[in-house]
Amino acid sequence: MGLGRVVASVGRSARTICCVALACLLWLPAAPPGWAQDRLTVALYPYVPRLAQFESAIRDAWAAKHPDVALTFADDWDGGYSDNPNDAYDVFVFDAMYFHYFRTQGYLDALAPDEIDDLDDLVAYARQGLEVDGSYYAVPLLGCGNMLFYHENNVALAAAETLGAVKAALGTCTYTSQVPPGPMGLTVDMAGGTTNATLYLDALHSDSGTYPPPLTPELDDEAIGDMRDMIRMASFYNATAEFPGAYDRQVEFSDGYGEATVGFTESLSQMSAETRATIAFKPLPISDQTGNPPLFYADVIAVNTKAEARGTRALAVDLVNVMAATDTVVAATGPAEPGGTPQYLMVNRTSAFEALAAIDPLYTPLHKLITDYDPLLFSLGADARTWVADNKAPIRAAVRANYACGCDYPSGQPIADNDDAQDICPGVCADHGAWTGQWTNQPPAAEGGSVCGCTVCPVAQAAQATGAR
CATH class of the missing domain: 3.30.1490.230 (Dna Ligase; domain 1)
Incomplete structure (x- = not known):
């Protein structure tokens, strides 16, 4: 899609002959009702530790630049996993795994490079994954990946570069309960259908090196085997149960239950300060291959193509830049109050990493996850929605079959x-x-x-x- 612009058309002048004088009047058509440019609607990615902090940071930064343009934050958006963006959204944030789906469906307006502030400051894996034919159909905001968390004195896990080495360090069938009885085994969330589908594709890429991972109807035995090994390092109940909270497994690890845990970087926000002081983490070795870069997710900001028709595109592009600006990102992800705990989300700006590292030194190793491992963007083909819907249940069933640990x-x-x-x-x-x-x-x-x-x-x-x- 080429760059769209709204061109104000001028209607033909209407001549009116009056008995006193002649006046030439230029008539401008008014915008239809509801197309006012005094308000924008934005839908944020909802799965973060403190969503209200994002809203507050964005609202404050926007008000400083556009005090006369209000923001409405949508509360009906699931991040793009099953919903399509509402026509009323001017700007929305979604998981880039569905980037090509949304692009080919016509939801994403193309941005020229010079429309994006500090483009080169955006981390390479996410920035490069969002460029198509010289245009950017979204701007990176946050990132994440499947991380292996363990204590820094765990020499075996620190040295483990393959799934087999992790399994040798942790053992299998070490517990059978939902929560480990002590510091033993792995804790990992493999309950959800989409979670299983993305872990499978992560393992498939790690095994084969094919990028993006192919969306084929036949399931790969090696990738399924990798996922089965993960359940065996945990327990059936721990891996498959729907826990009440998104970070419950990491809280339990912090409390001494489990030798290691798999989660996203924001899990650090739910661990104790004592645990964070001795924590180590790295991208999860999800196969026995070591030559392929890890896949990292990104939550990205897009301008809805509907914004152009209602005359809000220019404001929407400005809002994207405000949301992705370093100061906004730091305010949205750092401590909510002095001395508080950051959200430990993986930001997608180098300058934001540097600013956050001045607040909390854990952001230095968080940044190294990108600079040292050179990840690729977890982004799937245009038919990803259909493939995930068709395959998540078969993948989950295959992974759970023939479980041997009791x-x-x-x-x-x-x-x-x-x-x-x-x-x-x-x-x-x-x-x-x-x-x-x-x-x-x-x-x-x-x-x-x-x-x-x-x-x-x-x-x-x-x-x-x-x-x-």
Whole structure:
């Protein structure tokens, strides 16, 4: 799509002959109702730790530049995972995995390079992934990737460059409860359908090096095997359960449950200061190949093509630049109050990383995730929406099939010791394979009672679980 501009057309002058004089009047057609340029509607990416902080930072920065143009923040946007942008949005922020889908569907207005402030300050992986034929159809705001978090004194995990090395360090089948009973094993969210689909494509790219990862109907056995290894390093329940909070697994890791956890960088905001003081992290080695760069996500800002027709395009482009400006990004992602905790989101401006590193030194290793690993943008083909919808359930079912580590089941009565377990657990596990010999009555592994470890997990039920990234 070429650059669009609104050209104000001038109607033909109407001559009116008066008895006193002749006047030449120039008539300008008025904009239709609702097309006023005193308000813009913006839809933010909703899955951040403190969305209200983004709204406040953007509103303040915008008011300083355009005090007479109000902002309305939409509350009905899911980041682009299943929704298309409402025609009323002037500007919207979405996950760039669907960049080519939205572009080919005609939702994204093209920006010339000189319309984007400080273009070269934007991080390369995201900036380059949004350019098509010399135009930019979105501007990077935030980034993220699947990170492996562990304690800095964990020498084995620090040295691990492959999934096999991570598995050797953590072991498999180390616990069967939803929450690890102590600092053992992995915790990882593989509950949602879209989460499974994106992890699969991440593993597929890591295994093959093909970019973008191919959206084929046949599932790749190696990539499925990589994901199965991740569940075995965790537990069936930990990996497949829908936890109440998006960062619950990282909170539990911070509290001493689990030896390592997989999450996005903003998970750091939910960990204790003591944990952050000894934390280490790196892109998750998701296969046994080491030569392919990791895929990083980006949340990107776009101008809706509908803005041009209602005469708000110029203001919308200005809003994109205000939202992506270093000062706005720092205010939106840093501490909400003096001495507070930053959101630890991966920003997409070099200058924003530098400004945030002056506030919190963790932003230096966060920046190195980009500079040291040279990632590629996680962006899929134009048919990504259809492929994800068709394949997320088969991927999830394939990953959960043939799980070999067993699961905990409530005993239905208290278990005080091994003698009680030998009397109770074989009956509990009669319909779930057999008893593994494991039991516990200690939280958090056993919340509200005792549990027995059985060899067969409720795979069929879990495969029906809902959820998306």
